[in-house]
Amino acid sequence: MLLPAEKELRAVLARFADARFRHDLQPTGHSSRELEDTSGTLCGITGTRSVDEALIVADALLEQLRADRCADRKTTQSLAA
Numbered sequence: 001m002l003l004p005a006e007k008e009l010r011a012v013l014a015r016f017a018d019a020r021f022r023h024d025l026q027p028t029g030h031s032s033r034e035l036e037d038t039s040g041t042l043c044g045i046t047g048t049r050s051v052d053e054a055l056i057v058a059d060a061l062l063e064q065l066r067a068d069r070c071a072d073r074k075t076t077q078s079l080a081a
Contacts, residue, residue, distance in 0.1 A: 004045050006065045013058055016042045016051075 004012075016038040023031035039051050046057040 003061060009045060009058060009061060012042050012045050
């Protein structure tokens with residue numbers, strides 16, 4: 001599976017959270033479709049079949065991206081020294 005860009009993953013998570021919040025607050029046909037659409041996008045970008053799974057994978061991906069960024073910084077600092 002290709003890893004999504006951090007910016008893209010964060011944007012999808014934000015859209016999902018917003019849709020979930022609005023649907024939970026005042027459910028309508030529109031909010032239901034929007035939540036379904038963003039849920040599908042989140043599952044697609046994480047390669048999962050359920051929102052619960054997708055959120056777990058998204059957290060792990062963000063942690064991996066953060067760790068990679070930290071490792072890159074350390075390598076750059078070592079090379080500069």
